[in-house]
Amino acid sequence: MGVAGRGRPGAARALLLLLLSPPLLVAAVRGRADRPLEDVDECAQRLDDCHVDALCQNTPASYKCSCKPGYKGEGRQCDDVDECDNELNGGCVHDCLNIPGNYRCTCFHGFRLAHDGHNCLDVDECMENNGGCQHTCLNVMGSYECGCQEGFFLSDNQHTCIHRSEEGLSCMNKDHGCSHICKETPRGSIACGCRPGFELAKNQRDCILTCNHGNGGCQHLCEDTAEGPVCSCHPRYRLHADGRSCLEKEGTILEGTENNATSVADGDKRVKRRLLMETCAVNNGGCDRTCRDTSTGVHCSCPIGFTLQLDGKTCKDIDECQTRNGGCNHFCKNTVGSFDCSCRKGFKLLTDEKSCQDVDECSLERTCDHSCINHPGTFVCACNRGFTLYGFTHCGDTNECSVSNGGCQQVCVNTVGGYECQCHPGYKLHWNKKDCVEVKGFLPTSTTPSVSLHCGKSGGGDRCILRCHSGVHLSSGLQEAYSVTCGSSSSLRSRQQKSNDSDFGDVITIRTSVTFKLNEGKCSLQKVKLSPEGPRPALPERHSSVRESFQYANLTCSSGKQVPGALGRPSAPKEMFITVELERETYKKEVTVSCNLSCLVKQTEKRLRKAIRTLKKAAHREQFHLQLSGMDLNVAKKSLRASEQREETCGVGQSQEENQCGLCQPGEYSADGFAPCQLCALGTFQPDVGRTSCLPCGGGLPTKHLGATSFQDCETRVQCSPGHFYNTTTHRCIRCPLGTYQPEFGKNNCVSCPGNTTTDFDGSTNITQCKNRKCGGELGDFTGYIESPNYPGNYPANSECTWTINPPPKRRILIVVPEIFLPIEDDCGDYLVMRKTSSANSVTTYETCQTYERPIAFTSRSKKLWIQFKSNEGNSARGFQVPYVTYDEDYQELIEDIVRDGRLYASENHQEILKDKKLIKALFDVLAHPQNYFKYTAQESREMFPRSFIRLLRSKVSRFLRPYK
Ligand SMILES: *[C@@H]1O[C@H](CO)[C@@H](O)[C@H](O)[C@H]1NC(C)=O
Numbered sequence: 001m002g003v004a005g006r007g008r009p010g011a012a013r014a015l016l017l018l019l020l021s022p023p024l025l026v027a028a029v030r031g032r033a034d035r036p037l038e039d040v041d042e043c044a045q046r047l048d049d050c051h052v053d054a055l056c057q058n059t060p061a062s063y064k065c066s067c068k069p070g071y072k073g074e075g076r077q078c079d080d081v082d083e084c085d086n087e088l089n090g091g092c093v094h095d096c097l098n099i100p101g102n103y104r105c106t107c108f109h110g111f112r113l114a115h116d117g118h119n120c121l122d123v124d125e126c127m128e129n130n131g132g133c134q135h136t137c138l139n140v141m142g143s144y145e146c147g148c149q150e151g152f153f154l155s156d157n158q159h160t161c162i163h164r165s166e167e168g169l170s171c172m173n174k175d176h177g178c179s180h181i182c183k184e185t186p187r188g189s190i191a192c193g194c195r196p197g198f199e200l201a202k203n204q205r206d207c208i209l210t211c212n213h214g215n216g217g218c219q220h221l222c223e224d225t226a227e228g229p230v231c232s233c234h235p236r237y238r239l240h241a242d243g244r245s246c247l248e249k250e251g252t253i254l255e256g257t258e259n260n261a262t263s264v265a266d267g268d269k270r271v272k273r274r275l276l277m278e279t280c281a282v283n284n285g286g287c288d289r290t291c292r293d294t295s296t297g298v299h300c301s302c303p304i305g306f307t308l309q310l311d312g313k314t315c316k317d318i319d320e321c322q323t324r325n326g327g328c329n330h331f332c333k334n335t336v337g338s339f340d341c342s343c344r345k346g347f348k349l350l351t352d353e354k355s356c357q358d359v360d361e362c363s364l365e366r367t368c369d370h371s372c373i374n375h376p377g378t379f380v381c382a383c384n385r386g387f388t389l390y391g392f393t394h395c396g397d398t399n400e401c402s403v404s405n406g407g408c409q410q411v412c413v414n415t416v417g418g419y420e421c422q423c424h425p426g427y428k429l430h431w432n433k434k435d436c437v438e439v440k441g442f443l444p445t446s447t448t449p450s451v452s453l454h455c456g457k458s459g460g461g462d463r464c465i466l467r468c469h470s471g472v473h474l475s476s477g478l479q480e481a482y483s484v485t486c487g488s489s490s491s492l493r494s495r496q497q498k499s500n501d502s503d504f505g506d507v508i509t510i511r512t513s514v515t516f517k518l519n520e521g522k523c524s525l526q527k528v529k530l531s532p533e534g535p536r537p538a539l540p541e542r543h544s545s546v547r548e549s550f551q552y553a554n555l556t557c558s559s560g561k562q563v564p565g566a567l568g569r570p571s572a573p574k575e576m577f578i579t580v581e582l583e584r585e586t587y588k589k590e591v592t593v594s595c596n597l598s599c600l601v602k603q604t605e606k607r608l609r610k611a612i613r614t615l616k617k618a619a620h621r622e623q624f625h626l627q628l629s630g631m632d633l634n635v636a637k638k639s640l641r642a643s644e645q646r647e648e649t650c651g652v653g654q655s656q657e658e659n660q661c662g663l664c665q666p667g668e669y670s671a672d673g674f675a676p677c678q679l680c681a682l683g684t685f686q687p688d689v690g691r692t693s694c695l696p697c698g699g700g701l702p703t704k705h706l707g708a709t710s711f712q713d714c715e716t717r718v719q720c721s722p723g724h725f726y727n728t729t730t731h732r733c734i735r736c737p738l739g740t741y742q743p744e745f746g747k748n749n750c751v752s753c754p755g756n757t758t759t760d761f762d763g764s765t766n767i768t769q770c771k772n773r774k775c776g777g778e779l780g781d782f783t784g785y786i787e788s789p790n791y792p793g794n795y796p797a798n799s800e801c802t803w804t805i806n807p808p809p810k811r812r813i814l815i816v817v818p819e820i821f822l823p824i825e826d827d828c829g830d831y832l833v834m835r836k837t838s839s840a841n842s843v844t845t846y847e848t849c850q851t852y853e854r855p856i857a858f859t860s861r862s863k864k865l866w867i868q869f870k871s872n873e874g875n876s877a878r879g880f881q882v883p884y885v886t887y888d889e890d891y892q893e894l895i896e897d898i899v900r901d902g903r904l905y906a907s908e909n910h911q912e913i914l915k916d917k918k919l920i921k922a923l924f925d926v927l928a929h930p931q932n933y934f935k936y937t938a939q940e941s942r943e944m945f946p947r948s949f950i951r952l953l954r955s956k957v958s959r960f961l962r963p964y965k
């Protein structure tokens with residue numbers, strides 16, 4: 001507010017200056033002489049030496065520095081005015097917070113700032129969520145109290161109610177007489193305790209309020225006396241007759257209705273009046289907030305979060321949410337003098353208290369059994385192939401055989417994560433892996449060759465056919481690659497049989513492998529007619545140039561980009577590689593006088609080399625064929641153009657959606673599963689592709705048309721609704737048995753529940769009715785959790801789970817119930833109870849039979865904890881997942897002080913902490929092993945928790961460490 005500068009205007013002032021500081025004038029005169037005509041705006045050009053907290057004002061030939069409002073000094077030096085440092089406490093009735101250039105009033109917990117920015121008003125906690133009270137909530141000045149209905153008493157956490165009708169041991173008796181907390185002493189009697197902020201009265205039962213709880217019920221000032229808290233008011237207020245509230249004194253009421261400053265004349269009058277009589281000493285100069293005497297009269301200003309109104313006196317709260325949503329990412333809620341941001345479900349508020357961050361549920365342990373996909377605000381779980389999702393996050397093995405026998409013609413065997421069709425003796429599995437083909441002639445034994453290779457003259461060169469007799473396995477990766485294995489590899493067999501195979505030492509396995517590259521071509525397993533060589537066998541065996549048999553063959557074909565090692569030429573779609581691995585077993589008994597074993601091996605190897613050469617030539621001439629299940633297939637197609645035609649790219653063993661041409665479609669069949677196909681006859685249907693027969697509707701039921709694709713096309717006598725299946729013997733709809741469900745109309749089967757789940761009742765219509773009955777959780781000495789069966793899916797009916805937490809010596813149990821969902825309309829049929837032992841008379845720590853969505857933390861009233869969850873056959877709900885931690889009993893007082901303080905649950909943001917699995921884990925980690933505290937840097941913990949939460953903990957911890965201030 002001081003004035004400084006060179007060459008002040010006005011002779012009187014120049015004179016004054018001359019007397020005071022000659023050098024300055026000299027400088028000023030010189031300045032003027034140098035630039036007599038032109039004024040330089042020192043402020044704009046930043047040539048001034050004003051303090052950062054000063055305003056620079058250009059004057060003719062010079063400039064002026066003056067401190068900004070809220071700062072004091074002569075302009076080149078400005079210091080913050082501590083508005084709080086006066087006996088009026090800045091006018092704040094509770095706390096005053098000085099900030100650079102201004103100040104802000106704050107209120108104790110349980111109070112909110114009034115619109116004038118100074119006074120504090122009681123918050124009615126009961127208005128929001130019933131104050132977190134399970135039953136009744138009573139608002140009191142600065143605080144609130146929960147109460148319970150008849151037949152219930154308030155549990156130690158002071159929010160939930162325990163239902164207890166038996167009049168058992170002392171503390172269980174609701175007439176125990178303790179006004180707050182009843183504790184059982186080792187001697188079998190009881191001792192009363194009080195909640196934080198209260199002191200036990202002389203009668204050892206009542207609790208006397210202190211100023212530490214809800215400001216002692218006082219609106220402004222509270223002083224502890226022997227008779228309890230005594231209230232008083234801030235100087236500008238007087239105490240109401242209730243001895244608690246404060247009223248503004250008459251005369252201090254601000255002239256809010258002062259005339260509208262519309263005319264200049266009015267304004268001038270006011271200025272004059274102010275100059276004459278107004279000073280901050282009288283009635284705060286009429287200012288709503290800060291008043292400052294200046295040479296032009298009183299100057300009112302407002303703290304941050306308020307704007308000065310046109311009348312120049314009143315301060316009005318700024319609705320920060322109106323501008324750019326207050327900077328909040330999601331929701332903005334205006335408060336007096338400030339604002340609060342909050343986030344949508346599935347997001348958490350960061351410690352900047354504005355940004356919302358998606359909670360990555362997938363980064364937590366145990367979120368999903370298999371895979372987890374995070375979405376903004378939510379997540380979904382997915383299961384591996386062969387598994388079905390149940391209870392939102394769990395995966396159970398799918399029993400594929402439960403639906404139409406897995407599509408198997410004969411035998412279906414379910415395995416974990418898959419299933420397998422099998423055939424009766426005398427049949428072998430068709431390549432489509434579902435049908436069975438009758439085995440004609442001999443049954444191959446383990447030593448009969450599984451594979452044979454025949455090559456013979458055909459046209460200008462050799463044609464080779466690799467015949468596969470048993471153990472066919474066809475796999476296909478991408479469209480242009482496949483792999484066929486046939487027989488069984490010796491390496492596999494020796495691994496399986498190991499020592500008890502007497503023949504094992506007598507066998508020598510010769511392996512040969514060749515890869516040939518075709519510069520142009522495409523892998524394509526497709527049916528060929530080997531005419532004009534005549535009907536099968538295509539090659540008369542005695543004219544064969546090559547006749548070899550093998551125990552195992554592995555034929556792979558890859559074309560295009562798939563080729564390994566085709567570096568630098570990644571897009572060479574023409575190239576194709578065929579790899580043939582062959583295994584032949586030579587037996588010692590084949591040894592003759594003229595040729596010993598090594599001679600025998602040499603001979604065989606020589607023959608195989610010749611065979612490979614022939615095969616290679618045949619492949620180049622497109623004369624390499626594969627015979628599977630009596631069907632001839634091309635191994636590869638040389639001409640690209642031809643293979644690009646749609647029907648030519650058809651293959652077997654490829655995924656059905658990708659490439660079905662050539663295969664029989666649903667509603668069709670053929671002897672080998674390939675075209676030409678026939679439509680299923682009337683009274684039969686076929687849902688699969690590539691099949692060799694159709695399924696009968698059964699019971700003599702007809703179908704509406706040829707080529708039916710499902711049982712729903714069968715003309716049943718009644719239409720079955722979901723939850724039922726059609727019995728073709730009785731022509732009735734039967735309820736799906738326990739452990740199965742059927743979501744569709746008109747089916748002839750029910751689907752088995754996945755994994756180890758089952759339904760509560762028969763006639764289920766939905767997978768959500770499949771529930772795991774296992775009581776979940778993990779009990780540890782230090783941390784652990786319990787959860788209702790099938791969590792987070794609905795728990796099953798008639799379940800009964802019991803857990804016992806038995807902490808190591810000298811440790812106590814802390815439990816957090818983030819939320820619990822139990823049906824309300826069930827008359828307490830489902831409940832969770834925690835007590836000392838299974839005896840109904842033992843000390844109860846927690847009991848509930850109702851949904852409670854606000855998190856609650858509490859310590860166990862006994863050393864051990866017996867926990868039981870029971871559900872009846874009625875309604876069901878999601879249940880609970882309850883983590884716990886055991887801590888050193890030396891901290892008992894501190895932990896209880898924290899969890900029994902209502903402020904822990906007061907704000908939405910605090911509640912989120914107790915629901916945040918990551919934060920709970922971090923908190924529990926430190927409670928279980930305090931040395932873990934050092935794993936977290938101060939920065940990390942600041943980023944994890946809201947400031948108010950850290951403040952709450954800090955005050956508790958310091959009171960615990962230094963109980964006598
Ligand atoms: C003050 O003047 C404005 C504009 O003329 C008018 O809208 C407002 O109602 C006036 N207030 C009072 C208290 O007369």
Ligand SMILES: *[C@@H]1O[C@H](CO)[C@@H](O)[C@H](O)[C@H]1NC(C)=O
Pocket residue numbers: 483485554555556579581
């Ligand atoms: C068949 O051979 C290919 C290429 O050598 C190889 O990648 C594949 O693993 C083999 N298959 C079996 C079942 O051994």
Ligand SMILES: *[C@@H]1O[C@H](CO)[C@@H](O)[C@H](O)[C@H]1NC(C)=O
Pocket residue numbers: 727728729730
């Ligand atoms: C259909 O009903 C008959 C007669 O009650 C019964 O024997 C048969 O097992 C039932 N079929 C199925 C699939 O439940």
Ligand SMILES: *[C@@H]1O[C@H](CO)[C@@H](O)[C@H](O)[C@H]1NC(C)=O
Pocket residue numbers: 755756
């Ligand atoms: C399902 O139950 C069986 C037998 O009770 C058990 O061996 C298996 O481990 C259980 N599977 C799961 C996923 O719990």
